[in-house]
Amino acid sequence: MIILATGLTDGMLIFLVASGLTLVLGVMRVVNFSHGGFFMIGAYLAYELLRGHAQPIWVFVLLVIVASAATAVVGLVSERVLFRRLYKLPEVTSLLGTYALLLILEGGAQLIWGQNPVTQAEPSSLVHAFTVAGAQVPRYDILIVAAGVLTAAGLQVLIKRTEFGRQLTAVAEDRFMAGLLGVNVNRVFAATFALGIFLAGLGGALAGPTLSMVPDIAVTFILQAFAVVIIGGFGSIGGSLIAALALGLLNSFLASDAPSLADFSLYILMAAVLIVRPQGLLGSRQLVGEDL
Amino acid sequence: MTRRGVAGLVALVVLAVVWPQIIGSGQLFFWDTAVIAVLFATSVNLLFGSAGIPSFGQAAFYGVGAYAVAKVAGHAWPVPAALVLAVVVGGVVAFATSLLxxxxxxxxxxxxxxxxxxxxxxxxxxxNWLGGYNGLPGITAPSLWGINFFNQANLWYLDVVWVALGLLAFWRIRRSPFGHTLNAIRQDPRRAAFLGVNVRAYRAVAFTLAGCGAGLAGGLFAYTNQIVSPASLYWTESATPIIMLLLGGISYFWGPAVGAILLSALLNYLDQVTTSYLFYIGILLLVVLLLLPQGILSVPATLQRLLHRNRDGPLGPRRRGLADAVGGLGPEPPGDLATPLVPEPTDSASTS
Structure with a gap:
């Protein structure tokens, strides 16, 4: 039971980060290395707002959302200043551009917050664990799982049921045609990017209490999100949800039953999926470059 | 080879010979690592500059080369045998990766x-066999023909000779029919395939050769640094040679070398004055990508072109930027992403 709960929580956290990554990849065709940087910015901003103390839950939730929104604003600025210029360049050049942004964000965090780890307390009412079926589950896990479920449902509604979602789908499918049909491609890009970075910031802000914050989390945490995007299929949000949960659960199972394999869960899962389905669980073949 | 080329080469050889006397043994370790970086970046440029293969995992082959040397150094393998092993191991692991x-x-x-x-x-x-998190310490190059590599200058000559051999190999590869075919694949993989080139096989061979070069660089690093740790395989290490070759100039054979020396020197300097060199390296990379996509070596040609803009006649060889180098590489999505789809992403271009 505890394995299940831990796995689910881990998976949801990874999903929050990976969903933003895959959204930006699917719509804008940019592999955004700097996503991990925004994850870290979200974690630090939430820490700054909460001052590391335990707060009542509603204050915590409110300030986490404020921190995520602030991260999205930073993202929006970088979209204006940097990504605008990258769209015109080939994919691999833009990949390096986002890597440069990752270096700048991580270096900037080192300059502002230093290298010493800081920690953020959980909200005061969620500090303790509760007992389910004889297992101790941290209460804070509920908040993370709830955020993950809300995000998944929210993205689903946004993409399938709203005007913006239809525009987003159109731009992802064929941005040139969408532009001809009167969709403001630039605005869709900016909004998509802001949304993706909001999710990165949310993931960071929520992950804050579960890890010790150093600027380095920008490069470590992103790897799992990358793997989830590969496993789930490039640009597929549903795929990344499945992949993230599978990864979280596998992590958790291996950590308790086969600790020596635990760090490899990512690669085991990835190898298994790629051998059977090179385009990922729910991915399209086009983005894999199958024909040359 | 042109006369200028010969003169340059002779100057480089002389410089390499007298270098330990010029800068003294205190700084020699830094220069050892810099020439190793020259080889590493040049090997990576076979992928980015020649074949147009965007690999972000070259640190792995560098790392396994380093570990190969570290393992056999304990058994007192002679230096050439150990370094050949590093080349082979780097190549084999790269070949396996290309199959995957x-x-x-x-x-x-x-x-x-x-x-x-x-x-x-x-x-x-x-x-544990590879030392786990701590890596393998205490690697020394055993004496060869009476030459003792505890001597800093001798270690420098060891590095320089092997780096030169590696560069010579990549020079020959670049000039060979194989190298020209890689160019063709980079410029248009589909057309190359229509001409009967087995694109995937060529890419696999190029990837393997680059892995060999990275393995050799890693092996030299093991002897120089005397300790190898998993950190040399970490994914951010794969980005370093890419930054170097962009900085120097992706379309020049000597671009990665120049970039490697410049970036090594810059990192060495920044390390002394700031705790956060990443910030400055990031800004540098952005500036190069956006303003100087053809690297530092393109500056003279660009200046010359500006000066002679009004004259008739050839403007000299047109140099490629990363844009051409890796364009047309990826998949062809509906509507061809290689060219800008939104004609010009300015606010006035589209209205809603």
Missing amino acids: TWRTAGLAFAMLTLAIAQALYTLVEKV
Whole structure:
């Protein structure tokens, strides 16, 4: 039971980060290395707002959302200043551009917050664990799982049921045609990017209490999100949800039953999926470059 | 080779010979690592500059080369045998990687190489036989023909000679029919395939050769640094040679070398004055990507072109930027992403 709960929580956290990554990849065709940087910015901003103390839950939730929104604003600025210029360049050049942004964000965090780890307390009412079926589950896990479920449902509604979602789908499918049909491609890009970075910031802000914050989390945490995007299929949000949960659960199972394999869960899962389905669980073949 | 080329080469050889006397043994370690970086970056440029293969996992092959030398140094293997082993191990691991990524190209390939390299990093970090997290310390190059490599100057000559051999190999590869075919594949993989080139096989061979070069560089690093740790396989290490070759100039043979020396010197300097060199390296990379996509070596040609703009006649060889180098590489999505789809992403271009 505890394995299940831990796995689910881990998976949801990874999903929050990976969903933003895959959204930006699917719509804008940019592999955004700097996503991990925004994850870290979200974690630090939430820490700054909460001052590391335990707060009542509603204050915590409110300030986490404020921190995520602030991260999205930073993202929006970088979209204006940097990504605008990258769209015109080939994919691999833009990949390096986002890597440069990752270096700048991580270096900037080192300059502002230093290298010493800081920690953020959980909200005061969620500090303790509760007992389910004889297992101790941290209460804070509920908040993370709830955020993950809300995000998944929210993205689903946004993409399938709203005007913006239809525009987003159109731009992802064929941005040139969408532009001809009167969709403001630039605005869709900016909004998509802001949304993706909001999710990165949310993931960071929520992950804050579960890890010790150093600027380095920008490069470590992103790897799992990358793997989830590969496993789930490039640009597929549903795929990344499945992949993230599978990864979280596998992590958790291996950590308790086969600790020596635990760090490899990512690669085991990835190898298994790629051998059977090179385009990922729910991915399209086009983005894999199958024909040359 | 032109006379200027010969003169330059002679100057380089003389410089390499007298270098230990010029700068003294205190700084020699830094220069050892810089020339090793020259070889590493040049090997990576076979992928980015020649073949147009965007690999983000080259640190893995560098790392396994370093570990190969570290393992056999304990058994007192002679230096040439150990370094040849590093070349072979780097090449074999790279070949295996190219088989795993056989069906992918472009962005997917970049992410997969990153993931595979990271898997190797995790593996190396876990295996006790390779020293685990702490790595393997106490690597020394055994004396060869009476030459003792505890001497800093001798170690420098060892590094320089092997780096020169590596560069010579990549020079020959670049000039060979094989190298020209790689150019053709980079410029248009589909057309190359129509001409009967087995694109995937060529890419696999290029990837293997680059892995050999990275393995040699890693092996030299093991002797120089005297300790290898999993950190040399970490994914951010794969980005360093890419930054170097962009900085120097992707379309020049000597571009990665110049970039490697410049970036090494810059890192060495920044390390002394700031705790956060990443910030400045990031800004540098952005400036190069956006303002100087053809690297530092393109500056003279650009200036010349500006000066002679009004004259008739050839403007000299047109140099490629990263844009041409890796354009047309990735998959062809509906509507051809290689060219800008939104004619010009300015606010006035589209209205809603």
